[in-house]
Amino acid sequence: MTSRIKLGMKLIKYSFDLKGNIVLMVLFTILGILWFFFTEMNLFGPLYLAIIGVYAHQMLNTLQYSDMVLSSPREKELQISVTLLLSILCGLSYYMLTILVTVLDWKLFHQEGYSFRALVVFGGVFVFMMIYEVLWPKMGTIMMFLSILIAFIPAFLAYTESGSILLEGISLGAGVGIGLAEILLGAVLQYLAARLTYRLPVSNKMMLARLQRYR
Numbered sequence: 001m002t003s004r005i006k007l008g009m010k011l012i013k014y015s016f017d018l019k020g021n022i023v024l025m026v027l028f029t030i031l032g033i034l035w036f037f038f039t040e041m042n043l044f045g046p047l048y049l050a051i052i053g054v055y056a057h058q059m060l061n062t063l064q065y066s067d068m069v070l071s072s073p074r075e076k077e078l079q080i081s082v083t084l085l086l087s088i089l090c091g092l093s094y095y096m097l098t099i100l101v102t103v104l105d106w107k108l109f110h111q112e113g114y115s116f117r118a119l120v121v122f123g124g125v126f127v128f129m130m131i132y133e134v135l136w137p138k139m140g141t142i143m144m145f146l147s148i149l150i151a152f153i154p155a156f157l158a159y160t161e162s163g164s165i166l167l168e169g170i171s172l173g174a175g176v177g178i179g180l181a182e183i184l185l186g187a188v189l190q191y192l193a194a195r196l197t198y199r200l201p202v203s204n205k206m207m208l209a210r211l212q213r214y215r
Helices: 002-012 018-035 045-052 055-064 074-110 117-139 141-157 161-167 172-197 205-215
Strands: none
Touching: 002 055, 002 074, 002 205, 018 045, 018 055, 018 074, 045 074, 045 117, 055 117, 074 117, 074 172, 117 172
């Protein structure tokens, strides 16, 4: 497992538009943290951070279909287990950041009746994003719009009356536990989706256009 994580981290530096992706990661991280301190809209914080939480997979996505990887005897390993482990590692890192920012928000501004529902929202969004990262290059741009819509559902439901009641009073321990369970579920679903779609060709025109620029 450790060797696969190291391999994935080495390959990231060869991913396409590395600097652009890093800039986007930094930008969305800052925006995600700032959203936490806007009381009425604070659930956009975990939404943004969860999206960035699977960015390692996205950075490796186009690289997976380059000639270098396709001609490698470790092609299947790179497309499934290596990217999965990097997704989990990146996701857990951003989940820890979400926990830290949530605790700071609780301690500094909202000690009375605070609900750690942001951790549950992070996990819910993370599940959908893990699946999206696998299916987007295989199923086309429609998957992107569908996933964006689905990713907003956890945050939207948390604002509804029934959602607020359901997530009201979520303790730190319960929030952390539920969030970790959701991340684990996302990892399992991504692995299964990757195994099932492994032999399918890349169908997304946006993906193929990006690859052509680097041939």
